[in-house]
Amino acid sequence: MRRRKTAIFFLVLGISLSGLAIALNVGWILLNLREVVILVIGIIFFAAIITGLILNTIFLVREIRRSEKHDAFLNAVTHELKTPIASIKLYLETLRSRDVPEEKRAEFYDAMLADSDRLLKTVEQILEAGRLTEKRREFHITDVDIGGLIAEAAASTIASHKLDENTIKLSLPERSLYVSGDAEELRTAFTNLLDNAVKYSGDDRRISVRISTTAMGRRVAIVIRDNGIGIPSSELKRIFKRFHRVAGGELRAKGTGLGLFIVRSIIERHGGRIKADSRGTGHGSTFSIHLPLTEYEDTAN
Incomplete structure (x- = not known):
């Protein structure tokens, strides 16, 4: 709280100084219209001062938001x-x-x-x-059967939450599709997504996972869809940020605000991308993941 008050003080101070600088500069210009050279120099210095004040204000606003997210994260972790x-x-x-x-x-x-x-x-x-966040982290890169890995993650989720076997329906490709990556990391990413689908759904859980190749056949597309509480459109681009948790009493659930950040980091580290879609609160959520396929594919059925 004390840190936030300090940041707000400097924010108000920056805005006040900006207003004062504008007033002084306008008055100075009116009194020195004939001094063209000095006027130009003054404008340059004025622009530099305003730029500095704006950057200072932006920095303070970001620090306030970061501090609030850190506080929310600590509260969530403490509770968890x-x-x-x-x-x-x-x-x-x-x-x-x-x-x-x-x-x-x-x-x-x-x-x-x-x-x-x-x-x-x-x-x-x-x-x-x-x-x-470790730059020198070691990876165990292998050819990973993405369908088999997701099937294992689904079985683990069903067992840990004691769900009916039909809660998660898998639509797997006819042949094995391989991606180059760390199997443990990818398992963590998909387990987090399936856990979220369970956690943010009601008692009548219906979760589907569809795996297919893209039109060019160079990437694999994994679509995870649930019938849960959904995501507001204003939150779709922010849910992957570290410490971010969706606001609103109905949407709050147990967690640290790290799950989707971890998922996105792992997917992007493997050369892929992830996107979230939802028609809004109460209409479920859909997560689409695309990963590059390796040249090796098992064609045996």
Whole structure:
């Protein structure tokens, strides 16, 4: 809060100085119309001062926004870490202090495992976001069967969320399609997208994944569509930014604001691109990913 007040003070100061500079320059010009050379020099200096003030104001506005995003991120991470830890502690204290029936004990164990998984995912996201900024990070590049990898990610998502097998419907190509990349990173990206599709959908979840080649046959297109709460049009281009979380009570869900940033970073690192589409709140979301295919393709069916 103190940092934000300081930034606002300097923002107001910059605007005030800009107004004062304009007033002084206009008055100075009116009094020195005959001094053409001095007038030109004055205009140049005036332009330099205004430019500096504008750049200063832009910098302060960006710092304010960045500070707000960092604060929101810290609050989200604190919640994501504290909540499962408190839940696990409560279950353990109950098990230690009371004689819990075996059925209830098994229920407690399942709840603690779920909280542990949530805690682990949060830590992994934070670590992954940090690793993506490392310039010398090592990659294990191989030819990855993208259809098989996405099928594994879908099976993992269904198992972790205890969903019906028909919740995620896959439409795979007739032959294997290979991309050159790090299999673990790509698995992380698609698992994050499928987790989001589950998390931002209601009880009647319907998620589809379609894999195909583009018209030229040089890229593979992966389209992930859900029937969830959707994304406002004003947020479509910002959801991939680090720490960004969609505003609005109905749209807020558990998370750190890093998931889609990690997805975009991984896809772009593999020479691909990702795009989000939605007809608005309540109309579901569609994520389209394009990745370059390798020259090797298995034509055996």
